[in-house]
Amino acid sequence: MKLFVAHLYPELLNIYGDKGNITAFTKRCLWRNIEVEVHDINPGDDVDSDLYDFYFIGGGQDQQQIMVADELQKQKINLTKAADNNAVFLSICGGYQLFGHYYKTGHGDKIPGISILDAYTIAGDTRYIGNVTIKTSFSDKNHDTLVGFENHSGLTYLQGDTKPLGIVNVGNGNNGKDKTEGAIYKNIFGTYLHGSLLPKNPYFTDYLITLALKRRHNDFELAKLNDEIELLAHKKAINRKY
Numbered sequence: 001m002k003l004f005v006a007h008l009y010p011e012l013l014n015i016y017g018d019k020g021n022i023t024a025f026t027k028r029c030l031w032r033n034i035e036v037e038v039h040d041i042n043p044g045d046d047v048d049s050d051l052y053d054f055y056f057i058g059g060g061q062d063q064q065q066i067m068v069a070d071e072l073q074k075q076k077i078n079l080t081k082a083a084d085n086n087a088v089f090l091s092i093c094g095g096y097q098l099f100g101h102y103y104k105t106g107h108g109d110k111i112p113g114i115s116i117l118d119a120y121t122i123a124g125d126t127r128y129i130g131n132v133t134i135k136t137s138f139s140d141k142n143h144d145t146l147v148g149f150e151n152h153s154g155l156t157y158l159q160g161d162t163k164p165l166g167i168v169n170v171g172n173g174n175n176g177k178d179k180t181e182g183a184i185y186k187n188i189f190g191t192y193l194h195g196s197l198l199p200k201n202p203y204f205t206d207y208l209i210t211l212a213l214k215r216r217h218n219d220f221e222l223a224k225l226n227d228e229i230e231l232l233a234h235k236k237a238i239n240r241k242y
Contacts, residue, residue, distance in 0.1 A: 001220065002035040003212050006047060008057040008095070009068050010040050016151065018058030018092050020196030025054065028205050032223045043067070047075045049082040053212040059093025059194065069098055069111045076114045083116045088212045089188040092197065096190035097121040097154055117183050117190055118160040127153045130242030132171030132193055134181045143203040147237035148193025158183055165191050170239050187211050200237060202230040
């Protein structure tokens with residue numbers, strides 16, 4: 001089995017160790033003898049919507065986010081087609097905001113997103129910084145928490161069929177008001193959780209791998225791994241306060 005991975009704009013959006021998510025995804029595939037081919041998608045590159053099974057985009061500073069917004073508009077049709085064909089997306093922080101309809105700055109300017117999530121973001125007055133624990137509903141009860149680290153002032157609001165990734169136990173999440181964190185629509189996932197997210201949440205990583213494999217393979221069983229170290233990191237972070 002083989003998966004194709006698109007890492008969107010890694011030189012511009014790779015803050016707080018976000019690239020570690022690609023490493024974790026790839027390693028957990030390779031340890032199961034699942035071949036992975038990672039392609040960096042840089043400014044000026046076209047996205048082949050039929051090729052990639054998993055897309056990742058990280059977070060970055062405002063200036064880099066504006067640059068990426070322009071690039072994403074050029075690839076909007078291709079990325080929307082991929083999303084409609086059940087490709088798996090993981091977007092972090094600034095990338096997450098750009099997958100919604102827009103980000104409205106403190107000056108009132110709107111940075112357009114590509115609207116594969118029914119969500120929008122506006123600049124807030126408070127910066128949310130610290131550890132986050134959320135409870136999810138898409139996993140089983142034994143593995144229903146995600147942990148990470150948030151650092152954002154954007155306030156994200158979900159609409160329509162886009163649902164939260166989880167409910168906040170510790171931290172602020174999407175907007176500090178409604179207790180939601182992140183977003184899910186089809187196989188598209190958005191979150192403010194840096195850290196990196198996937199190394200400390202192995203069951204979520206495996207969930208993404210499973211969804212990606214389902215695009216090409218009907219009959220497979222994901223081999224179990226020894227997650228002692230990963231789960232120790234996860235448990236240490238659960239409900240850790242700011």
